[in-house]
Amino acid sequence: MTTAIARDTDHIVIAGMAVEAPGGVDSPTSYWSALAASEELIGPLPRDRGWPLEELLSTYQIEGWSEVRDAGGFLDAAAQFDPAFFGIGQREALATDPQQRVALRVAWRALENAGINPGALEGEDVGCFIGCSPMEYGPRCAEVNEYSGNRVIGFGLSAAGRVSHSLGLIGPTMCVDSACASSLTALHLAAAAVREGDCEWALAGAVSVMGSPAAFFEFSKHNALSTDGHCRAYADNATGTLWGEGAGMVVVEHESRARRLGHRVYGRILGSHTNHNGKGRPILVPRTEAQERMIRKTIDKSGIDPADVKMIEGHGTATRAGDPIELTALQNTYGATGSRPLLGSVKSNVGHAQAAAGMLGLIKLLLAGRHGRIPATLHSENPTTRVDWDRSSLRLATELQPWEPTNDVRYGAVSSFGASGSNAHAIIAMPVTEENADF
Template sequence: YDYPAPVAMVQFMLNEKPVAEQIGTSPQIFPGPIAIIGIGCRYPGGVQNTADFWQLMKKGEDVIDEVPKVRWDIDALYHPDAGVPGKIASRNGGFLAEIDRFDAGFFGISPREAVSLDPQHRLLLETSWEALEDARIPPETLFESSTGVFFGVMPQEYAGDTALEDFNGYMKMGSSPSIASGRLSYILGLQGPAISVDTACSSSLVAVHLACQSLCNGETSMVLAGGVTINITPSMYLEFSRLRGLASDGRCKTFSADADGTGWSEGCGVVVLKRLSDAERDGDRIWGVIRGSAVNQDGRSNGLTAPNGPAQEAVV
């Protein structure tokens, strides 16, 4: 398994070193800021890159819209009363278009396997590649490098019983969050950590935090970090309606007296991170600098899912 091809086995035998020479050294610690040198993103409103995102922000456009008919029948599921079982108390959300479009061959994935691949995994592959292009880094130059992958991703219900029968052997790998990060490392030949994180709403931020820690600890030389969410089924809408936690108009109204719950939206964002000192040395274009990050938990408080102001203040 270590040397699956004859050429690799011969190369190993020619280059084998005494055991004493094989003992490595501990990673060097690099405390300091982290540079963002590449960005890839897909968001509602037709956002395909950072330029689109910037224009969207400048114009202040509202891209929350009614649930597309290709997702689920909102007419059949909607009811304004959140207490009605099996109904959704909102018709709106943020949705990406054409999530079924994917160039599997570009990533060396067979058509049969591609069908079993959760659209979240597909989008992470595409957006990561675009982030590397934005960083002006040819992906093939990262082969066998200590580049890491840290993704925030929640499991979805893409794999159904029928699909399991039709695509036996692929569905588990195609829908497991752990594979979302590992697949990118496999395709690019990356040898740093490949970690998928699920901390609910904070998943992508926690992924970036862990990525920064990995860079500072000398574990990695570069990292791709980010997160993705696509609502394949109405399950999250149904659950949050039961919890009385879904905003009636599909919009979060942060700090407003009119706030009435969470608004669900889709999207994917990936950043390429390096130690600031390395980015400056290599002449990289720097989009921004991360000077610190932290993670905590509120422990036992008002409720498992209830916000905790003091805990949020403490982490800042």
């Protein structure tokens, strides 16, 4: 078989990373420590954002609505920001969605992690692709207030432009909103831009900071929230998802460039693909057929034997409809190879970080490959009975365990699916020679 690897040996690689997650996680090192220790980084709803908590926590009293638990995965440093460091005035900073502020922070750290000086990039042909969704932050624009004039660029969907402007990048720049599939869609677009020569290299990432509790109200009405304050991905006692926040950024470039400049190679992007469910069922309902089609196309692009994929970082929202549909698609693809791939979801640790969920999953996969261990998915001791586990070799990662390489490479896959009907998937190869290097 003529493979994608044979046609293109100068892979697109991930050469730097940064992450912020609940529980005070602010680096790849602290993130991996939490994952390896099977920590659940869930806490109470924030008390410093002016949310109507009394109303929110009593929605169950409304007929047809479910209870909102006082729990979620929230960033400790969401409100912390040094505007002068990024050349932003105080009033403009206050009017700016915290998603932009966090994006600036993780972009800077990702560059430093790659060994790139963030302050020396002005005029560089560098792209910036950031997954982000609107989060209802700040006062309305359609009124007169002290922040008028600063709000037009203060929305979260200007995050990529804010990063490029701050760093002086002149490559393609865009925010990507495909709901919960935004992260991997941004990665897909960044890799394509570098591959096609639209830019020399790129930043790809995603951010989610909840400026309002809108998602809790919406999913309370849908009766799709966790009833016990835990995100039990793929578990038989899963009752719904649990909202969270997070941010992640990676540096994407050709492997030849990374090697020449002495950058780390966390992983090679062997293939990525996005698609949509199409019409026919409600927009919030995922489709096995669409997910399976997307996975098969990604495998074809990667040029590898799917049996070599030993770790799958799934979407795993812990919803009764979504998880079985995803599991069926994975069983029909990776699970049909007989190689016993292990499946997990970081949402069991940090909650569902929405637009940033796929990026938190990707960075978990990269760290697992670098350390040669697959972290446990919490609450997965009793897998859902809504699928027949005996019909495929797919299994849940219920404990931290070694990840043996195949020909000195660890192959993994990561998925994300959006409420808008969009799906995204990527296959990553992590060379063993890169493992355990300092971050």
